[in-house]
Amino acid sequence: MSAVPTVQSFSSVYAERVNPQWVRLLDLLQMNATYERCSGAELFTAGGRRVLDFLSGYCVHNAGHNHPAIVAALKDELDRGGPAMLQSHVPELAAQLAQRLTERAGGRMERVFFCSSGSEGVETAIKFARAHTRRAGLLYAEHAFHGLTCGALSLMSDPFWGRGFGPMLPETTAVPFGDAAALERQLASKKFAAFFVEPIQSEGGIQLPPPGYLKTAQELCRRYGTLLVLDEVQTGMYRTGDFLAAHRFGVEPDMVILAKALSGGLVPVGAVLMPRAVSDSVFTSLQRALVHASTFGENALAMRAGLATLDVLEHESLGQRAGLLGAELRRRLDAALAPYEMVKQVRGAGMLSGIEFQAPRRLSLRLAFAAFERIHPAMFGQVLVMRLFRDHGILSQICGNHFMVLKVAPPLVVDEAQIQAFVRAIRQVMEEAHQSKGFWTEAIGMATRLLQV
Numbered sequence: 001m002s003a004v005p006t007v008q009s010f011s012s013v014y015a016e017r018v019n020p021q022w023v024r025l026l027d028l029l030q031m032n033a034t035y036e037r038c039s040g041a042e043l044f045t046a047g048g049r050r051v052l053d054f055l056s057g058y059c060v061h062n063a064g065h066n067h068p069a070i071v072a073a074l075k076d077e078l079d080r081g082g083p084a085m086l087q088s089h090v091p092e093l094a095a096q097l098a099q100r101l102t103e104r105a106g107g108r109m110e111r112v113f114f115c116s117s118g119s120e121g122v123e124t125a126i127k128f129a130r131a132h133t134r135r136a137g138l139l140y141a142e143h144a145f146h147g148l149t150c151g152a153l154s155l156m157s158d159p160f161w162g163r164g165f166g167p168m169l170p171e172t173t174a175v176p177f178g179d180a181a182a183l184e185r186q187l188a189s190k191k192f193a194a195f196f197v198e199p200i201q202s203e204g205g206i207q208l209p210p211p212g213y214l215k216t217a218q219e220l221c222r223r224y225g226t227l228l229v230l231d232e233v234q235t236g237m238y239r240t241g242d243f244l245a246a247h248r249f250g251v252e253p254d255m256v257i258l259a260k261a262l263s264g265g266l267v268p269v270g271a272v273l274m275p276r277a278v279s280d281s282v283f284t285s286l287q288r289a290l291v292h293a294s295t296f297g298e299n300a301l302a303m304r305a306g307l308a309t310l311d312v313l314e315h316e317s318l319g320q321r322a323g324l325l326g327a328e329l330r331r332r333l334d335a336a337l338a339p340y341e342m343v344k345q346v347r348g349a350g351m352l353s354g355i356e357f358q359a360p361r362r363l364s365l366r367l368a369f370a371a372f373e374r375i376h377p378a379m380f381g382q383v384l385v386m387r388l389f390r391d392h393g394i395l396s397q398i399c400g401n402h403f404m405v406l407k408v409a410p411p412l413v414v415d416e417a418q419i420q421a422f423v424r425a426i427r428q429v430m431e432e433a434h435q436s437k438g439f440w441t442e443a444i445g446m447a448t449r450l451l452q453v
């Protein structure tokens with residue numbers, strides 16, 4: 001019998017048995033911490049360090065880590081010993097959660113398909129859109145991030161994610177995000193089942209749509225018989241202030257994909273909201289009652305967590321809080337970062353913000369920056385992430401499809417003092433990037449090590 005690994009050896013066992021490159025990357029970034037306890041927007045390491053979470057597991061922890069009400073609901077569900085994953089009954093909790101979600105979403109959202117991840121939601125939406133429209137084509141926005149299963153990957157233009165995994169789905173076409181004319185040119189062919197788009201592109205660099213774009217997209221999609229599918233995996237669940245970002249932009253999509261924050265960061269979940277007619281196109285007969293299904297989709301823990309999460313987000317008015325504190329965060333960032341030429345823009349909605357950086361103009365900085373960029377385009381951002389973590393105890397990350405944007409997405413329960421701590425930290429790191437040779441020497445050293453591993 002093999003020995004149970006000690007905490008110290010977890011990393012090497014993980015590296016040996018799961019993914020060595022992930023451990024190496026965390027080590028290189030000096031971010032390989034062992035967390036013992038997580039609560040609200042705070043993470044506590046085994047060494048007793050407090051880390052502020054400004055990433056939220058990529059928008060999973062809207063309700064804050066281990067919210068006591070969600071934990072209690074899950075414990076209660078386990079204690080109840082009720083039916084779980086029978087695959088042979090009508091799950092009561094799925095009915096309740098579907099009711100709540102469709103009520104909150106409003107518009108044409110009348111049915112829900114539950115699954116266990118955002119990517120699975122995207123796969124579901126692809127199938128349902130094709131079944132409903134009897135068309136094969138799929139449109140999507142450049143620089144989108146929709147997940148890493150093959151169907152979702154087929155809706156992502158950045159080659160990094162798909163390289164080596166092809167061939168992808170045929171008949172997929174990218175259009176520039178925010179360009180209604182380009183969208184119409186494609187839609188006019190009437191070969192597209194759906195247009196997949198994130199209302200705010202998250203991994204694409206916290207890109208907000210141009211005013212009116214999503215409404216125009218909705219009108220165009222209707223005109224040409226294409227379903228508008230909003231991927232709200234990061235933007236949903238009050239992240240941008242409203243229950244859905246669709247609400248803040250006044251759009252009524254044909255399908256909405258939710259995941260991540262829906263179950264309070266404790267149980268995998270995904271949900272695709274849609275009109276009855278779309279759902280009926282798939283479940284057309286008794287024989288097809290389970291023609292699209294997923295073993296874990298309606299499991300009691302995910303459903304219970306979803307209900308408890310909605311309660312928490314609503315009882316604590318976390319959407320409103322995200323709206324107010326998010327705007328305050330961007331105001332503070334704008335003021336604190338104004339003196340720094342490498343800061344191009346602070347933007348966002350609710351508690352989903354991005355700080356975009358740019359190459360410096362000053363010659364001394366420009367040379368170091370260019371050397372750095374040649375090593376890897378993500379290096380500059382990763383050094384910021386590393387310094388924020390190591391020197392200031394702030395967990396953050398750059399956007400997956402736009403390395404010059406630092407994502408700022410704390411749990412919606414974040415408080416003003418924590419926001420101030422973040423603003424102070426990023427200001428200090430920017431000051432060092434602009435004034436201290438040490439920043440660049442250390443960074444070049446790290447980049448060199450990166451090339452060696």
Ligand SMILES: Cc1ncc(COP(=O)(O)O)c(C=O)c1O
Binds near residue numbers: 146234
């Ligand atoms: C916008 C968006 N859609 C879909 C996904 C895929 O979700 P999952 O990782 O749960 O499959 C992600 C994941 O980050 C995402 O950000």
